Amino acid sequence: MQDRPTYDELLEAVQHFIETDVVPALDGPKKFHARVAANVLTIIRRELANEEAQLRAEWHRLNEVLHSVERPPSDRDELRHRLRQRTSDLCERIRHGEADAEPWHGVVVTHVRQTVIDKLAVANPKYLNAESTKSTGGDTPGNDTTA
Amino acid sequence: MQNRLAAFVARQVGTETVSIHGLRRLAGGASREIWALDLQYEKDGLRVALPLVLRRDPSTAAVDTLRQHEFRLLRAAYAEGVPVPRVHWFADDVETLGAAFFLMDRVDGETIPRRLLRDDEYAEARQLMTAQLGRTLAAIHRIDRVAHHLDFLAAPAPGESSAQSELDRYEQIFRFITPDPHPAFELAIRWLRQRLPGGDRLTVVHGDYRIGNVIFGREGLRAVLDWELAHVGDPMEDLGWMCVRSWRFGHDDKPVGGIGQREEFFRAYEAASGTRVDPERVRFWEVLGNLKWAIMTIMQAKTHLDGHVKSVELASLGRRTAEMELELLHLIEA
Numbered sequence: 001m002q003d004r005p006t007y008d009e010l011l012e013a014v015q016h017f018i019e020t021d022v023v024p025a026l027d028g029p030k031k032f033h034a035r036v037a038a039n040v041l042t043i044i045r046r047e048l049a050n051e052e053a054q055l056r057a058e059w060h061r062l063n064e065v066l067h068s069v070e071r072p073p074s075d076r077d078e079l080r081h082r083l084r085q086r087t088s089d090l091c092e093r094i095r096h097g098e099a100d101a102e103p104w105h106g107v108v109v110t111h112v113r114q115t116v117i118d119k120l121a122v123a124n125p126k127y128l129n130a131e132s133t134k135s136t137g138g139d140t141p142g143n144d145t146t147a
Numbered sequence: 148m149q150n151r152l153a154a155f156v157a158r159q160v161g162t163e164t165v166s167i168h169g170l171r172r173l174a175g176g177a178s179r180e181i182w183a184l185d186l187q188y189e190k191d192g193l194r195v196a197l198p199l200v201l202r203r204d205p206s207t208a209a210v211d212t213l214r215q216h217e218f219r220l221l222r223a224a225y226a227e228g229v230p231v232p233r234v235h236w237f238a239d240d241v242e243t244l245g246a247a248f249f250l251m252d253r254v255d256g257e258t259i260p261r262r263l264l265r266d267d268e269y270a271e272a273r274q275l276m277t278a279q280l281g282r283t284l285a286a287i288h289r290i291d292r293v294a295h296h297l298d299f300l301a302a303p304a305p306g307e308s309s310a311q312s313e314l315d316r317y318e319q320i321f322r323f324i325t326p327d328p329h330p331a332f333e334l335a336i337r338w339l340r341q342r343l344p345g346g347d348r349l350t351v352v353h354g355d356y357r358i359g360n361v362i363f364g365r366e367g368l369r370a371v372l373d374w375e376l377a378h379v380g381d382p383m384e385d386l387g388w389m390c391v392r393s394w395r396f397g398h399d400d401k402p403v404g405g406i407g408q409r410e411e412f413f414r415a416y417e418a419a420s421g422t423r424v425d426p427e428r429v430r431f432w433e434v435l436g437n438l439k440w441a442i443m444t445i446m447q448a449k450t451h452l453d454g455h456v457k458s459v460e461l462a463s464l465g466r467r468t469a470e471m472e473l474e475l476l477h478l479i480e481a
Contacts, residue, residue, distance in 0.1 A: 036460045043466060087328040094333040100341070112330045113476050119469035127470055130399065 008045055015041040046122045054118045055079050062086050065111045148244065152184075152201070155243045156250075159236045162190040179204055183253055198255075200232065203248035213375075214247040215239060216299050220374050221251065223295035223351075229286045230370050254370040256362035260396055263363055264405050275367040276358075277407025280389065281415030283368060288350040288382040288420060297351065302379035309380035310343050313435060321442050324449055331472035335438050338479040344381070344428045352380040357394045358404040386416065386424065387432025392474045393440050434478050441471030 005013065018038040026034055059072045059079065066086065073079045090108070093099065099108040120128050149167050157165045165188040173181045182201040187194065204214060218237045225233050232251040239247050263269045263276070292300065303309045318336055321329075354376030362370040390402045390409060398405035403412045413424040448465025450456050 033458075033460055036463050040459060040463050043463075084328060087330060091328045091330050091333045094330060094337060097337070099334065100337065108330070109334065109476065109480060112334065113473070116331055116469050116472045116476065119466075120473060123466040123469055127473075130397065 008048065011041050011045050015045075043123055046125070050118075050122055052076070054122075055083060058083060058115055058118065061111045061114065062090070065107055066090065151243050155238060156186060156188065156236065160188055160190055162188050164189040173200075186250075197235075198253040199235070199250050200253045201248055201250050203244060203246055212299070214249060217374060218249045219295065220297060220300075220351075220377055223290050223292075223297060224287065224371070224374075226295065227286055227290045229290070230283060230368060231372075232370055254362050256364040256369045258359065258362055258372070260358045260394070260405070263358060264396055264398055268365060269363070272363055272365055272367045273406050276363065277403050277411045278415035279368040280356075280358075280361075280404070281412045282419040283371060284353075284356060284382075284385055284389075285416050285419035287353055287356075287371070287385070290351040292351055292379065300351065300377060300379045302349065303347070308343060308345050308347055309349070309384070310345075310347070310431060310435075313380075313384070314339050314343065317435070317439055317442055321445070324442070325445050329468075329472070331475055332438065332441065335434060335475040335479055339431065339435055339438070342427070342431055344383075344425075344431055347381045348422075349379055350382045352378055352382060353385050354378055354388075356385045356389055357391075358406070359394065381428075381432070383425070383428045384432045384436075386412070386429045387434075388436045390429070390433045391436040391440055392471070393437075430478070434475065437471050437474050437478065441468050441475065444468045444471065 015038050018034055023031055023034045023038070056072055062083070063069045066089065073082055094108065099105050117128060149170050153165045153167050157163055165186070168185045170182060170184040173183050180203045182203070184199050184201060186197045186199050189195070202214060202217070215237060218234050221231050221234045224231045232254050234249055234251040237249040238244070257263070263272060290297070292298070303312050314336070321332060353371070353374065355373055356371070360371065360373040361368055362372060389404060389412065392399070395401065395405035401407055402409055409426070413426065417424055444464045444467050447461045451458050451461040
């Protein structure tokens, strides 16, 4: 076990330093890059907070979509690896035209959209808030995952 | 440099009284040079003063065909009535300035999209530019490639549709640059394959027509720039690219560059071109445009990940692919 601060608290400390001390002291492209760097830290914090839940939800959706129930690996690296493989299988099936027709087309789109929404909830939640005010015919914003 | 340039202009114009002031380098990146200067000369009793831009590529020792192509294309566009800087003199020798260059009018104005979208100064321009962009595109697509000797422009092979060759090319690039699965891309590629428009009317296509590549002022559009990606293809490609989500800078209620609706853009194009716009064909190119941009975010992140350029900005672009994926799903499921 590590001592306080937790990794999230350390990341927050670095983020705060960049935002309040570094960005105001710079100009031009370096200022822009410093802002990007602070934003990258917020992405990492949201990913750390949400990864486990998102990976498992994606896994269970794939069980439904692929009509193949597998137990999720308990090791996080194995889970990511196996998810990647199963997603590649899904891509192969889409390439072969299996998702061209309903009802599977709708099932696949719903899963893929939710996976993309989960990605955006980590990478850029503001984008999702803008999306949810558009009439997109059934899109639901991701879970509230602000760090 | 100033003296050699003045001597060059003197030879072109046929006068001895040439003076150059205010020669200064403008922002243009490492791979191309853009200079501003003010030129004055006297000929046949008339005094001429021209604010100019010089375009030069610094690194070539041989004749630079790209500058010559750009020169010919701008000249053709100007002749067709497209708002572009008027080009004056091209030099393909290397003695004068070390590399091929040309001179063109300097157009004053703004290029930054956020200024157009936010500043009060451009409120009128925001109202006018959707239609202006449509009319101008019609003029670009009227450029006569034969009359203006634009045979250097890349074109689809005979019998091949530009839509198919573009889709093939980008699918290949996607599969080459990443082994990672992107089911949203697969769905979009499938959708595009099933809707390949054929029977192209082939015209000059600008290839990167968007706000960011135009000069504008209070009264709207002043000049179209950045013709490096011009080629021969389906003109609807340019209309589709203009509607790609990335160019709206957050103003998603206005799909055309964040300032207008597709209907107004299409109607202005139709009125100026005398042709009908098929919205389904434009939608194909808009979807393909979003896919191209999504692939570019992967390429930019890869530049950092492969160690070519270490940049936190490039790295972070890899997390923006998902924005394009959501837009692709939105477009193909609408």
